[in-house]
Each structure stands twice: as structure tokens, then as C-alpha cells.
Amino acid sequence: MHRSKSVLLSLLCFLFSVVWACRQGKEENDHSPAGSAPEERVDALPVVFTSPADNPATPEKIELGRALFYDPILSGPRDVACASCHHPEYGYAEGLDVSVGVGGQGLGESRTFGSAGHVPFVRRNAHTILNTAFNGIDAQGKYDPARAPMFWDLRVESLERQALEPIKTLEEMRGHAYPAHLALDSVVNRLRAIPEYRQWFGDVFGGPQAIDSINLGKALAAFERSLVASNSRFDQYMRGDQTALSATELEGYQAFIKTGCIKCHNGPMFSDFKVHVLGVTDNEKLDRPDAGTDRTYAFRTPSLRNLRYTDPYMHSGNLRTVEQVLEFYEDLSIADRLNPHVKPEQLDPLAREMNVNFKDIRPIAEFLNYALNDDQFDRKIPPRVPSGLPVGGNIQRGQSLAMDGPPGR
Numbered sequence: 001m002h003r004s005k006s007v008l009l010s011l012l013c014f015l016f017s018v019v020w021a022c023r024q025g026k027e028e029n030d031h032s033p034a035g036s037a038p039e040e041r042v043d044a045l046p047v048v049f050t051s052p053a054d055n056p057a058t059p060e061k062i063e064l065g066r067a068l069f070y071d072p073i074l075s076g077p078r079d080v081a082c083a084s085c086h087h088p089e090y091g092y093a094e095g096l097d098v099s100v101g102v103g104g105q106g107l108g109e110s111r112t113f114g115s116a117g118h119v120p121f122v123r124r125n126a127h128t129i130l131n132t133a134f135n136g137i138d139a140q141g142k143y144d145p146a147r148a149p150m151f152w153d154l155r156v157e158s159l160e161r162q163a164l165e166p167i168k169t170l171e172e173m174r175g176h177a178y179p180a181h182l183a184l185d186s187v188v189n190r191l192r193a194i195p196e197y198r199q200w201f202g203d204v205f206g207g208p209q210a211i212d213s214i215n216l217g218k219a220l221a222a223f224e225r226s227l228v229a230s231n232s233r234f235d236q237y238m239r240g241d242q243t244a245l246s247a248t249e250l251e252g253y254q255a256f257i258k259t260g261c262i263k264c265h266n267g268p269m270f271s272d273f274k275v276h277v278l279g280v281t282d283n284e285k286l287d288r289p290d291a292g293t294d295r296t297y298a299f300r301t302p303s304l305r306n307l308r309y310t311d312p313y314m315h316s317g318n319l320r321t322v323e324q325v326l327e328f329y330e331d332l333s334i335a336d337r338l339n340p341h342v343k344p345e346q347l348d349p350l351a352r353e354m355n356v357n358f359k360d361i362r363p364i365a366e367f368l369n370y371a372l373n374d375d376q377f378d379r380k381i382p383p384r385v386p387s388g389l390p391v392g393g394n395i396q397r398g399q400s401l402a403m404d405g406p407p408g409r
């Protein structure tokens, strides 16, 4: 009975795919433990996503955003695209501990600097773009896409604004081609010089000056927002399919709640979108420590969805497997495992209070490794991009640097 009800509700959600996220069968399918605080619950993702009022999604805008996402014209030396670090083969993340931007070659774990010494490593592990449409969603399923928190330190709000940041950042896409304050103008001028982009932006946004940095951010954001993976077996379970999880996964889910993981990893994204001090060590490739949010060594709780595609883990990419993350939590009291810049008393109380039971590690890992992935996401790569540059940047090993390639300024 519950199932047919929930199917009907899902259908209604599709039909009324409007402003706020649909909540399917909330009361009927509430698998949270009795008496838990409202924020201490996880849930299925909504079936539809919401766009900011000033940037509605249209199929044509999404395709323009896709082209831009794969076009290295957005980077100073024309060798790095968004997709160089956020590639569908790696679940729109990348398989590297810390990213290699300008001057890099190759894809995923085999990406390295072509000729060392140009720019440093990017300072953090890259997030996946999957489900960033839902960044900021709370345990009640509410979120505001215009204010969606972004990055490990929450320093930017909304996909629209986030999209312009890598273009200005030395290590990611800018390189030494132009100073940061001229980066957006330079890239906009390059796009304006390409007739296909003039036509495409004009069709999507209208007007003779349709190419500007605001619309560039809007197109990229519309594409990113469309990259949703919301039908994991956990989602199916929460929507009413009692058979969707294995016995061990269910045991892991219960242990995840009991252990207190859910105090921070909650809501449909398994994140409270707040920052906490856990004392994870710095990546040794960095030239100076990464002090996190406001120099407090606090970092944002990451989503636990699609972990299968997004290793290695933590802001520094220092932990390679979910099991290693669990061992880290188990040993949180062992000071010599911690970041030397963080004193034990600075650790978040919610983490300190946790007591990870050795016997729960395997079921929790099983739950996180297998129940929360949805591999049915959009992997479409455009066959070419309007600049004529290599699609995705220099991601093929041995590909010659695009600097001498066509066209632009």
C-alpha cells in the first residue's frame, strides 16, 4: 500500500515540477529513528531541481553550458577546461588528491604537470559537480539555489557565481596569461570573437551583447545543475522500496545513525553544509598549510553521495578509501594522526563525542560504498567545441599543448 502511494506521489512530483523540492511520502516512509532531532535525518533527493528565478533552465542553455564546460578557451593558456578536473569518467570529479590545472596533461589519476614549475598544485581536492543543484538542501528538503553554498570553505554562493572563480584562479585556469582582475574580460573577449558563440549566446539570452560574464556564469550553472544523480538504491529505499538495500547495507545505515555520523552528514545530500574542525592533515604537495575557513582549519561537511566515483577523500585528498576515512574517525583521539596545527580541544565536539565501533566499520563502509551511488547520470561529451580547441583541454596523454592551436586572441 505504501509503495503504490509513493509511486503516485512521485508521479505527482514529476507533474508539478515546480518551485520547492517535492517531498515523497514523508510520513509513510520515515525511516529515521523515533525521537531523533528533525535535523538528524537523511532522505531521498528530490526528483526535480529548482533553478534561481533569474536563470531558468532551458535545453538550449544547458547545451551551451556543456560546450563551455568542455572548452579550454576559458583558460589563460587555452589548455584547461572545467572538464579537465570534473570529468564524467570520474563522476565529474577527478581521482587526484589535489588538482593539476594550467600546464597539466592527462586525465584523472594520471594527470600531471607537462613541464613542471609553471604554477603550483590547486590547493584542494575537487568536488564532484553531480547533485550540486542541491547544495544547501536541509533536512526538510528546502534550499535556495541562488544562495547555495559552494567550496570546502563555503566562500561562494550559487553555481552562477562559483563558475567564474576557476577562470580567475592562477592554479586552476588563469595561469600567467593575464592578471586576475582582467581574467573575465579577457575570456569574454575571446568568446565574442567566435561567431558560433555569438550566435549561441544570442539565441539563449537575446540581445546583441549577450556574451558577458554574467551570462557565461548562467550558462555554465544551468549545465551543472542538470547533472543530477538522484536514484541510488538508498533513494529507492527511502521512496518505499523495502528491498532496495542489502542486509549489510541496512545494518550499515543503522550504524551510521547510531554512531553519530548523521549529526553532520544529514539531509538528502548527507551534509549539513556547515564547517567543522576534524584535524585532517594537509596534503604534502602544498607549499604552505591550508588553514580552511577563516583560518580555523574548519572545512565543509562533504556530501556522501557517489563516493564510489569521487575518491580520494577529504579536503586534502589524503585518504584514499572510505575504510581509511572510518579508521581516521575511529582514531580521532590519537593526537599524532591529527593535523599538527590543530589542537585536540579544537576538534568539533560532535566528532569528539563519536565512538566508532570497530565492528561497525565494515557495514558502514558497505553502505557508503555501494548504496549511495547512482551511475545513471548524464555522461554526454560534446564531439567538438566552438573554439576548435581539444574538447576538455589537454586531457589526452601526449597531446601537444594547445597554446599554438586555433583561434582566439
Ligand code: HEC
Pocket (backbone or CB within 6 Å): 069, 074, 080, 081, 082, 083, 084, 085, 086, 099, 100, 101, 102, 122, 123, 124, 125, 126, 127, 128, 129, 132, 135, 149, 150, 151, 152, 153, 159, 162, 163, 164, 166, 167, 171, 172, 173, 220, 224
Ligand atoms: C584545475 C582543476 C579545476 C578546474 C579546471 C575547475 N575546477 Fe571546479 N573545483 C576544483 C577544486 C580543487 C575544487 C574545490 C576547491 C575548494 O573548495 O576550495 C572545485 C570546486 C568546484 C565546485 C564546488 C562544488 C561544491 O560542492 O562546492 C564547482 C561547482 C566547480 N568546481 C565547478 C567548476 C567549473 C564550472 C569550472 C570551469 C569554469 C571548474 N570547476 C574548473 C578543481 C577544478
Ligand code: HEC
Pocket (backbone or CB within 6 Å): 256, 259, 260, 261, 262, 263, 264, 265, 275, 276, 277, 278, 279, 280, 299, 300, 301, 302, 303, 304, 307, 310, 312, 313, 314, 315, 316, 322, 325, 326, 329, 348, 349, 350, 351, 354, 356, 364, 368
Ligand atoms: C563533526 C561533524 C562530522 C561527523 C560527526 C562526521 N563527519 Fe564525516 N566529514 C565531516 C567533515 C567536515 C568532513 C571533511 C573534512 C576535511 O576534509 O577536512 C568529512 C568527511 C567525510 C568523508 C569524506 C568524503 C569526501 O568526499 O571527501 C566521509 C566518507 C565521511 N566524512 C564519513 C563519515 C562517517 C562514516 C562518519 C561517522 C563515523 C562521519 N563522517 C562523521 C564532518 C563530520
